[in-house]
Amino acid sequence: MAKNLLIVSYAFSPSIGGIERVSEFLVSGLKERGWAVRVVTMTDGPASEGVLRRPTAVQLIRALRWASVIVESNMSVRLTWPLVARLIRRPRVAVLHAPLRAPGQAAPRMRDRVKSLLLPAGSTYVVARYLQRFVPVTTRFMPNPVSAAYILDDKLARSGVVFVGRLVDAKGIRYLIEACSIMSPPTSLTVIGDGPERERLEKLGRELSVEVEFVGSRPPDEVASILRRRSVLCIPSVSNPPEVYPLVALEGLAAGCRVVATDCGGLPEAVGGCGVVVPEGNAAALAAAIVTSLEKGGLSVEEVETRARHLQRHSAGAVLDAYEAALAEAGAK
Numbered sequence: 001m002a003k004n005l006l007i008v009s010y011a012f013s014p015s016i017g018g019i020e021r022v023s024e025f026l027v028s029g030l031k032e033r034g035w036a037v038r039v040v041t042m043t044d045g046p047a048s049e050g051v052l053r054r055p056t057a058v059q060l061i062r063a064l065r066w067a068s069v070i071v072e073s074n075m076s077v078r079l080t081w082p083l084v085a086r087l088i089r090r091p092r093v094a095v096l097h098a099p100l101r102a103p104g105q106a107a108p109r110m111r112d113r114v115k116s117l118l119l120p121a122g123s124t125y126v127v128a129r130y131l132q133r134f135v136p137v138t139t140r141f142m143p144n145p146v147s148a149a150y151i152l153d154d155k156l157a158r159s160g161v162v163f164v165g166r167l168v169d170a171k172g173i174r175y176l177i178e179a180c181s182i183m184s185p186p187t188s189l190t191v192i193g194d195g196p197e198r199e200r201l202e203k204l205g206r207e208l209s210v211e212v213e214f215v216g217s218r219p220p221d222e223v224a225s226i227l228r229r230r231s232v233l234c235i236p237s238v239s240n241p242p243e244v245y246p247l248v249a250l251e252g253l254a255a256g257c258r259v260v261a262t263d264c265g266g267l268p269e270a271v272g273g274c275g276v277v278v279p280e281g282n283a284a285a286l287a288a289a290i291v292t293s294l295e296k297g298g299l300s301v302e303e304v305e306t307r308a309r310h311l312q313r314h315s316a317g318a319v320l321d322a323y324e325a326a327l328a329e330a331g332a333k
Contacts, residue, residue, distance in 0.1 A: 003035045005327070006067035010076040012041035012051065016166075016217065018144070018247050019097050022127075023073050025145050029320045038063060040079050055079075064088045069331050071323070074098060075115040084118055091330040092120045093323075095142050097127050098244055099134035123330045128245035130266030142326065144247055145319040146311060149224040150254040158298075160188040161290055162230040162257070164223060164248045165237075167195030172236035172262065174204055178283035179236075181208035183291055190226060192218055227255035232293045235261040238280045243267045249275075250314050253307050258293040260286060272310040274303070 009023040020043075027037050027050070038050045040063050045053060052063055061082050064070070072080065072094045082088045100115050116136045125142035126132055132139055161180065165171045173191065180189050189212040191201070198214060205212040218226070227233065233252030237243045242265025249270035252259045259275030261267045268277045276293060278285035299307075312318060 002068040004066055004068040005030060005035045005037045006063055006070045007037065007039045007073065008041075008070060008076055008079045009039055009073040010042050010079060012039055012043045012045075012053075013048075014045045015043045019073050021220075021247060022097070022144055025147075025316070025319075026071065026323065029145075029316060030323070033320060033324065038066065042076070042078065061088065064090060069093070069327050071095065071327070075100065075118065077114060077118070080118075084114075091327075091333060092123060093326045093330050094120055094124045095127065096124065096131055096135060096139070099131060099241075120330070122333070123326065125326060128266035128269055130242075130269055131244060142322055143313045143319050144245055144250065145316055146247065146250040146254050146314045147220060147224070148316065149221055150227060150251045156228050158229055158231040158256075160190060160230050161232045161234055161294075162190045162192065162226060163234055163236070164192045164227070164251075165235075165246075166193050167191070167197040167201060169197060170238060170240040172238040172264075172280065173197070173201055175238070175281060175283045175286055176234050176236040177201060177204050177208060177210050177212060179234075179286035179290060180210045180212065182283065183287045186211065187290070187294060188213070190215060190230065192216075192223055192226060224251070224255060227252055227257055230257055231297075232290055233257035233259050234286065234290060235259070235267060236280070236286055237262055237264040237267060239264050241265075243270075245270045250311060254311055256299060258296065258299075260289045260293055262286075274307050274310055 007023055011019050013020055013024055031037050040052045040055055042054055052059055064082055065088055067090055070090050070092045074097050119137050124137050124139045126139045127142055127144050163173060163176055191214045194217045202214055235249060245266045253274050259271055261271050261275055261277055262280035263277050264280045276289040278289050
């Protein structure tokens with residue numbers, strides 16, 4: 001099989017998010033393994049070699065014809081309609097990073113029903129087993145990658161709590177700020193990320209006299225540097241919508257943080273028994289778990305080994321191996 005891979009990623013750089021980062025990882029990683037890789041996306045941005053943004057019908061058809069195999073990072077009918085209409089036939093691997101419809105939604109929309117019918121039989125994967133309950137076909141697990149940049153450094157001094165993510169209601173940051181206001185002894189909080197809730201959260205921090213620093217969005221290498229200097233990573237998400245398998249959980253574990261997370265969606269699966277999980281929307285529970293985690297100090301040898309086992313399948317090599325195996329299997333059908 002020719003090694004011409006087209007990645008269909010509705011969201012892509014310069015947009016910031018988990019899917020975008022995984023798609024970028026696949027582009028660079030599979031190119032290093034000898035693949036010719038191109039991307040089609042609906043995300044606007046600067047011209048980039050091999051990236052086709054908001055393609056016309058003719059451009060999309062040409063891109064799909066060029067490919068020997070296709071990876072879909074989530075389903076996008078808008079970017080795969082020539083395959084749907086059977087104008088072009090190519091082996092496909094669909095990797096779902098989110099439910100086809102939001103959990104709790106009363107009934108699937110017509111678009112969601114169409115997506116369900118179009119999932120490739122035997123070649124549909126999920127990045128969290130939590131997602132399997134929302135997918136009407138048999139799926140297999142496809143791991144998300146964690147960058148080697150996040151590997152812990154035992155020589156660095158650690159202190160305080162850190163949050164990483166978009167500042168939106170679903171991330172539950174207000175519960176974390178409330179938790180910090182009732183902790184004894186108090187600790188500092190660093191918030192990495194930006195979003196529409198920032199002003200309101202900054203105001204809440206001042207009102208509750210919490211020592212919190214909002215540093216805005218930062219590139220991955222800076223995020224890794226901060227994580228390696230913090231004692232606890234807190235992921236206080238709430239089900240609006242639920243988390244699936246956030247990369248930040250893996251990155252916090254790899255960086256050596258103690259992780260405190262809520263029982264929201266697939267978060268417990270991402271933490272993998274290597275942290276503390278508390279009920280979502282509960283500031284008191286977060287506070288107690290963070291205080292306990294801070295008191296424990298550094299990781300024991302056993303804890304480091306447990307994390308290493310959990311993170312092994314998320315290493316760059318393991319993830320690229322998994323994708324290449326899926327591509328080979330799809331191409332052989």
